[in-house]
Amino acid sequence: MNNKDYIIEELKKQIQGIKRDSQEKKVGTVLEVGDGIAKISGLSDLMSSEMVVFPDETMGVVLNLEEENAGIMILGDDKNIKEGDEVRATGKILSIPVSEKMIGRVVNPLGQTIDGQGEIEAEKFYPIERKAPGVIERKSVDQPLQTGIKAIDALIPIGRGQRELIIGDRQTGKTAVAIDTIINQADQDIVCIYVAIGQKESKIARTVSELEKRGAMEHTIIVTAGAAESAAYSYIAPYAGTAIAEYFMDQGKDALIVYDDLSKHAWAYRQISLILRRPPGREAYPGDIFYAHSRLLERSAKRNEEAGGGSITGLPIIETQAGDVSAYIPTNVISITDGQIYLESDLFYKGVRPALNVGLSVSRVGSAAQIKAMKKVAGTLRLDLAQFRELEAFAQFGSDLDEATKKKIERGKRTVEILKQRQFEPMSVENQVVILYALTKGYLDEIPVKDIIKWEEEFNKYINASHREILEEIKEKGDLTEELEKKLQKAIEEFKL
């Protein structure tokens, strides 16, 4: 009985403790609502991108501030919002909760978990829009980010803090490249953030289960704005993902963020802008679409030690239509990023996977971050491939060619074979180095093209089992010394026998 009285007393005390604030509050009124946008009047001291709350606790963000009214982007469902409803201002810029515990979870762009494994307590709140680090805080890219994909790590290396665009038609393996990169970060001490923008829920579910299956969720956060959610979610998702990445960068950690994909982000922003009656520009995109993307990707950075270190590496994805890279959004993002990985459907159907077009793909800063051993073996690779592409057309003349040309064609064919790689099978950089060494030094010239993939598989097994010390040394030193080269040569010859 005592307990009951105690509970009741405590309840009474608590209820009395709740202060009714009979102070004045500023409220606005909904003038019109539709298509995820509300127009409100009142609330004379609203800020731009301030959060507002509707009576059903739905949130909104101020996008347009006009003389007598404001345009609000509704974050969530607009079904329960009616004309005449009261709107309360919060006095806060749109921010999301961030926390260490987000790792391994699936969240929506407002930082709320949607994987049904309970809520996460916020450690801090980060504004979703923040100014990118300035010149003084930055440092040039000098640490590699290994994707585990031979073609990329050798030819288009990516550094921590770089922005590398993945571009290509639908069904060319853009997401696969990004997912493989995430899987390969398992023991690299990098927090990965995968932002799914306007994707089918089924595709998101598949991605999550693939990552889970390969143990990659242990270092990954997924931010998702599905195709069924409102365009507002799709619009803020990449900014929210970057805010989470910044939380880790601010602790001096390295983060990798994948935006899959920014074409859909541009569509979402175009929709919102048109409904807000902002003037349309080229392809009906709003005038500030370039700025929307540039300010987002500028937030990927490598910080120097004085600024606490840490980095955000950005991998934006753009989907082109029928290989047209000169459309509006692709050209914009190509010019913002530090290089692009260009995937081609022709190559994909030929069986070259990843369907990387080596000629059109570049990395403008990553080569500075490549390890020395890789630089040594990959140096001639690009040239070999370029010459091969030029001579490929002559290949059908077969015997009429001179020896040198024939040799180049044969080498080219083997190079293409070696650069093929199956999905979800990232390879460590040491293994990449030894295989590319064998290729560029001509050890594979005797092996028939159709057996190259088998050779690679067997050789990997052999070297992992019998010559671990070579791999360990490359990993440790990052260089291929003469002494080590000799050991490697011997190992390769032994395997041949």
Add this chain to the structure above:
Amino acid sequence: MKISPKQYAQTLYDLTMNKSEDEVKEIIAKFVANLKKEGLLNKSKEIIAEFKNIYNQEQKILPVRVISAHKLTKEEKNNLREKLKNKYQVREVELTNQIDPSLQGGFKLIVDENVIDESVAEGMRLLKKALQ
């Protein structure tokens, strides 16, 4: 230059200040004729709204909407009027009473865009939030 509805309303206010009823009638007739000439009759709604604002501001009249669950008695109204006069330092309070049973009790004052919510419904909402 385009003249805004606000400027029209201000002009109308300046013209009609301290004028007798007959004079006002004449002024308004001329004013409307001018509006017609300028093709601005479709803006009349906005001009009237702005005029109301200006008049209230200049004459220190405060329009207040009171939403309550039950109709307010005369005494309650007077009481409220006096309190608001002191709080906002105005000469007169223009009270309009609206009935909204969903408030359940208490009242809700709306002054411009400011709201003082003393209703039972709001109290319940706050209580619910605090108990969550």
